[in-house]
Amino acid sequence: MLSRALLPVLRDRLTNSAKIILLYGPRQVGKTTLVRQVLTELPLRKLEINADELRYVDVLSSRDLNQLKLLVDGYDLLFIDEAQRIPEVGLNLKILHDGLPQLKIIVTGSSSFELANRTQEPLTGRTWTYTLFPIATSELRAQYNPFELRQLLDQQLIYGAYPEVFSLPNQQDKAQYLRELSTAYLYRDVLEMANLRYPDKLRQLLRLLALQVGAPVSLNELGNALQMSKDTVAHYLDLLEKAFVVFRLSGFSRNLRKEVVKMDKVYFYDLGIRNAVLNNFSPLNARPDAGALWENFLVVERRKRNAYAPYPALPYYWRTYTGAELDYVEDVDGQLAGYEFKLTKKASNAPASWVANYPGATYAGINRDNYLDFVL
Known part of the structure; x- marks a missing residue:
């Protein structure tokens, strides 16, 4: 497996920063693989969610901190894959981040249009943003x-x-x-x-x-x-x-x-x-x-x-x-x-x-x- 250039960067941010990490990039470029590789190196209890699964979408778009807390209860880190599929994902991430500042959050998306539009304003000052390209x-x-x-x-x-x-x-x-x-x-x-x-x-x-x-x-x-x-x-x-x-x-x-x-x-x-x-x-x-x-x-x-x-x-x-x-x-x-x-x-x-x-x-x-x- 090729070691991606962003691996040590993401590992450092997850270890030493409280901000939400946004990872953009084309489909099939290895975003999910990269994040999972980073997470295996961290001694944290992780919740991985694929936003294509409807059972999570209602909660993650609810604007309800109590529901969001129930979802992540007992976990140290939340990983949301293909987050552009969640309505108002930015606002809900803001609610979650502000309500549970100790929770580490990393989010991927294959569309900068969708995800940036839904996260940019609510998450101003709360994110580190990176783009993963095809192999360099x-x-x-x-x-x-x-x-x-x-x-x-x-x-x-x-x-x-x-x-x-x-x-x-x-x-x-x-x-x-x-x-x-x-x-x-x-x-x-x-x-x-x-x-x-x-x-x-x-x-x-x-x-x-x-x-x-x-x-x-x-x-x-x-x-x-x-x-x-x-x-x-x-x-x-x-x-x-x-x-x-x-x-x-x-x-x-x-x-x-x-x-x-x-x-x-x-x-x-x-x-x-x-x-x-x-x-x-x-x-x-x-x-x-x-x-x-x-x-x-x-x-x-x-x-x-x-x-x-x-x-x-x-x-x-x-x-x-x-x-x-x-x-x-x-x-x-x-x-x-x-x-x-x-x-x-x-x-x-x-x-x-x-x-x-x-x-x-x-x-x-x-x-x-x-x-x-x-x-x-």
């Missing part, structure tokens, strides 16, 4: 040396990093698992979050986004292609973000007249899901989109690294209207670092306009030979 390269490093990680790279680019992918014995099983995961879970959370009028459009939108990884995305163009309004596309994209399917990267600028900022880039949290959306699990050396896969991989692995570190970097891409561009930029307290991503080792210099506009910024090219420094 930094987590693999605990079991694999740099040579072995490089041997795994092609698999990560094609089949992604969901935990079960690493345990399946062959490529056919990996592909079948990802197809089933994308249909059984991917759309389920998004469709449950909102009463979408055109669910088929959501699948079409995901396919278009998968084809445009690495390029700035125009909501107007997507709307025209899907025969939807720009606002509807923006709404669907927002739902996909909150269900941990995709995320956006904005353009960096300190000179709005020269630099592109109106369009975001969109990346997938997991490349296996991205390739399942396109139904394409061809080997890397046979793919015209290898460069896009490489860029998505590096951006999402850097996102995981910075989240788990934690590292206070603001991420962007950079592009000018004259065509100069950098795939990725980080701003850390005003210090800029620019990066260009190339699968093969290829010497390159920073764009002249980047150097001229940001003379104090650093620049590096990231390729197969040196990528581990970037993602670790």
Whole structure:
């Protein structure tokens, strides 16, 4: 079993803090497994509740401290899995936390939209919040040396990093698992979050986004292609973000007249899901989109690294209207670092306009030979 980066963090918070812990993340990414692993290390009497079980929902949505006390009587810790399914879960957790401050509480949810909306206001100042991603390269490093990680790279680019992918014995099983995961879970959370009028459009939108990884995305163009309004596309994209399917990267600028900022880039949290959306699990050396896969991989692995570190970097891409561009930029307290991503080792210099506009910024090219420094 891979040791997850958040395990010591959650263990420390449960041991030394009285706040409620909220753990977000996509379905099947290992949230329940991680929490159970943490709990086995703590000498506490634990009550685990799956919010899909109706027998608990009435009590946990009752707003009645007496009922809540009866539920947790005799336990030191309450673990609620998939808590977004409980009506008014935030208010009830507040009542429970304030009424039984000695009770430790940890809560998971696969939808940041549902759970955040229901917990944010009632639990202000009462929580520690974390996100669990698919397996990070930094987590693999605990079991694999740099040579072995490089041997795994092609698999990560094609089949992604969901935990079960690493345990399946062959490529056919990996592909079948990802197809089933994308249909059984991917759309389920998004469709449950909102009463979408055109669910088929959501699948079409995901396919278009998968084809445009690495390029700035125009909501107007997507709307025209899907025969939807720009606002509807923006709404669907927002739902996909909150269900941990995709995320956006904005353009960096300190000179709005020269630099592109109106369009975001969109990346997938997991490349296996991205390739399942396109139904394409061809080997890397046979793919015209290898460069896009490489860029998505590096951006999402850097996102995981910075989240788990934690590292206070603001991420962007950079592009000018004259065509100069950098795939990725980080701003850390005003210090800029620019990066260009190339699968093969290829010497390159920073764009002249980047150097001229940001003379104090650093620049590096990231390729197969040196990528581990970037993602670790």
